[in-house]
Amino acid sequence: MKNPYVPEIAKIIDVRDEALGVRPIKTFKVSFQNGHDFNHRPGQCAIIGLLGTGESMISIASSPTKNGYLEFSVMKLGKVTSALHACETGDTISIRGPYGNGFPIDDWKGKNIVTIGGGIGQAPLRPILQYILDNREDYGKLDIIYGARTTNDLCFKEELFELEKRDDVNVHLSIDMKEEGWTRFVGFVPTNLLEVKPPPDNTIAITCGPVVMIKFVIKNLLALGFSDQQIFTTMENRMKCGIGKCGRCNVGHLYVCKDGPVFSYATLKDLPEF
Amino acid sequence: MDSYILQKEKLNNFLDSLKEYEIWAPVQKDATTLFEVIRDFQNISLDLNHQPIISKSAVFPQTEPLFTFDNDAAIKETSPKEEKDTIVFGIRPCDARSFKLLDPVFEGDFPDPYYLTRRNKTALIGIACNEPFPNCFCTSIDGNPFSKEGLDLLFTSLNDSFYIEVITDKGKTIIDKASSHLTQAKAEDTKEKEQLAKASEGKIKRQINLDGIKEKLAAIFEHAIWDKFSSKCIGCGICTYSCPTCYCFDMQDESSARKGRRVRTWDSCMFAEYTLHASGHNPRPTRTERLRNRIYHKFKFNIDNFGVPSCVGCGRCIALCPVNVDLIEILSTIKEAE
Numbered sequence: 001m002k003n004p005y006v007p008e009i010a011k012i013i014d015v016r017d018e019a020l021g022v023r024p025i026k027t028f029k030v031s032f033q034n035g036h037d038f039n040h041r042p043g044q045c046a047i048i049g050l051l052g053t054g055e056s057m058i059s060i061a062s063s064p065t066k067n068g069y070l071e072f073s074v075m076k077l078g079k080v081t082s083a084l085h086a087c088e089t090g091d092t093i094s095i096r097g098p099y100g101n102g103f104p105i106d107d108w109k110g111k112n113i114v115t116i117g118g119g120i121g122q123a124p125l126r127p128i129l130q131y132i133l134d135n136r137e138d139y140g141k142l143d144i145i146y147g148a149r150t151t152n153d154l155c156f157k158e159e160l161f162e163l164e165k166r167d168d169v170n171v172h173l174s175i176d177m178k179e180e181g182w183t184r185f186v187g188f189v190p191t192n193l194l195e196v197k198p199p200p201d202n203t204i205a206i207t208c209g210p211v212v213m214i215k216f217v218i219k220n221l222l223a224l225g226f227s228d229q230q231i232f233t234t235m236e237n238r239m240k241c242g243i244g245k246c247g248r249c250n251v252g253h254l255y256v257c258k259d260g261p262v263f264s265y266a267t268l269k270d271l272p273e274f
Numbered sequence: 275m276d277s278y279i280l281q282k283e284k285l286n287n288f289l290d291s292l293k294e295y296e297i298w299a300p301v302q303k304d305a306t307t308l309f310e311v312i313r314d315f316q317n318i319s320l321d322l323n324h325q326p327i328i329s330k331s332a333v334f335p336q337t338e339p340l341f342t343f344d345n346d347a348a349i350k351e352t353s354p355k356e357e358k359d360t361i362v363f364g365i366r367p368c369d370a371r372s373f374k375l376l377d378p379v380f381e382g383d384f385p386d387p388y389y390l391t392r393r394n395k396t397a398l399i400g401i402a403c404n405e406p407f408p409n410c411f412c413t414s415i416d417g418n419p420f421s422k423e424g425l426d427l428l429f430t431s432l433n434d435s436f437y438i439e440v441i442t443d444k445g446k447t448i449i450d451k452a453s454s455h456l457t458q459a460k461a462e463d464t465k466e467k468e469q470l471a472k473a474s475e476g477k478i479k480r481q482i483n484l485d486g487i488k489e490k491l492a493a494i495f496e497h498a499i500w501d502k503f504s505s506k507c508i509g510c511g512i513c514t515y516s517c518p519t520c521y522c523f524d525m526q527d528e529s530s531a532r533k534g535r536r537v538r539t540w541d542s543c544m545f546a547e548y549t550l551h552a553s554g555h556n557p558r559p560t561r562t563e564r565l566r567n568r569i570y571h572k573f574k575f576n577i578d579n580f581g582v583p584s585c586v587g588c589g590r591c592i593a594l595c596p597v598n599v600d601l602i603e604i605l606s607t608i609k610e611a612e
Contacts, residue, residue, distance in 0.1 A: 004384040052529035078552030243384035247522030253575035
């Protein structure tokens with residue numbers, strides 16, 4: 001019987017600041033020391049941690065098409081994430097997983113994709129973008145709608161600015177309030193979605209961000225003509241085991257760790273507590 | 275299978291012949307009767323007027339180390355320790371049934387080696403409830419004070435003897451080791467046991483018809499009754515700790531500068547920290563949401579996921595609640611709610 005509670009050890013090979021301020025975000029690039037093959041799907045998560053401190057469920061921010069490493073974008077909030085933020089290149093962390101269902105990205109072949117992210121909610125959407133750009137001919141139009149409170153809070157800034165220059169992807173960035181030098185959209189993400197107005201035909205929309213943002217994004221997607229089955233989101237809850245046993249991450253009868261974190265709005269809207 | 279008679283005065287001899295097993299049994303501590311590992315058989319309390327609690331800890335300990343590690347981040351001792359064959363003696367029929375509800379949680383896509391290793395090595399010897407307790411309602415939930423479900427042997431207390439029924443091969447193995455202390459049961463013993471069983475069932479006072487409870491719950495997620503019932507709850511968690519079907523757990527690291535261990539401990543859905551996000555957001559912020567979730571988990575979500583409610587009708591959450599939150603009253607109100 002494989003012991004699902006025992007993690008693998010991985011080494012941090014790069015640390016990047018994504019956002020500064022009171023709730024800083026860092027992206028950790030890690031690789032397994034023993035050549036362990038993680039073999040995840042976009043949208044899956046992993047339980048990462050530090051022995052002696054504890055563990056947290058974190059979405060995997062890199063695509064499986066990027067061989068040899070995994071990336072995790074972590075906001076410094078609690079005990080474990082604060083300890084992670086103190087880590088440097090060369091330090092080791094523990095990893096269990098991959099966990100959860102992931103996005104049904106193969107079912108989306110031939111479709112247009114629009115991702116709608118807010119703040120650190122862009123992290124679980126990022127593997128979708130990487131996966132599609134690495135398999136570009138399999139997918140239709142790709143729209144990235146992403147916003148944060150300020151330019152300081154925008155994650156993956158440099159790579160999104162690079163993607164803006166490409167003609168096979170449309171990037172629509174926003175910040176909540178006006179800043180000097182910012183020439184892109186100013187306003188909330190759900191409003192930017194209405195500006196971009198992606199047509200629903202043959203399109204899948206995936207959103208992640210603060211709960212209140214997700215609710216307004218879904219409302220606006222429905223107004224744009226998207227059906228429940230065309231809308232996906234990925235959720236988070238406090239977790240310990242990651243394997244559907246410890247009890248706390250349930251939304252209705254489903255466990256976010258095992259049955260999620262990805263849910264279609266068709267599934268989600270019937271659950272209590274959403 | 276067969277039935278036997280063990281004279282009560284020979285109980286210690288019977289248990290003596292099972293020395294190779296680790297034996298758990300009820301032990302009275304002040305007003306509480308708890309299950310623990312028995313070193314001296316004199317400590318066993320089979321007093322049928324006391325409802326023992328927390329038999330699940332024999333298989334699912336309140337605290338258990340998962341693994342140890344040292345300061346160069348090397349993980350050690352990762353497998354569950356070798357367990358001795360274990361007997362839980364004097365477990366009530368409802369508690370034996372509860373393991374049937376715990377098993378699918380710890381099996382599944384990610385089998386839990388700690389629980390399952392211990393579970394496979396454990397035999398359950400039950401004692402029938404001649405005298406049901408005031409809040410017992412097992413008969414409302416597919417159980418019975420003489421139920422054999424999940425048991426390997428069932429003892430029934432007759433006047434001077436125990437009537438023993440062999441239920442499984444595991445039970446037969448135990449009987450074979452202790453057979454010198456047993457005699458074959460006679461027809462009149464069986465008759466006496468059956469009379470006790472019938473009488474006991476008749477003594478169960480509390481009843482609830484749970485037909486359609488899942489559908490009813492689906493319709494009243496937003497309802498004033500949740501505020502009403504949670505208003506007196508103090509969030510102490512005794513309902514979950516004493517529940518034989520509750521299994522939620524936490525994982526915490528204990529460490530010094532040099533080495534440490536990761537431990538699993540029971541947790542409770544009645545605590546705010548259980549669902550509290552690091553951001554400060556809590557999806558179940560008050561006792562209203564937490565009590566509602568407990569009822570939904572037991573009488574809706576568990577039926578959705580495993581086909582049966584996560585309750586055996588033992589009544590302990592009612593008996594032990596310090597402020598008289600009464601599960602049967604809650605369920606009755608749900609059934610009648612509009």
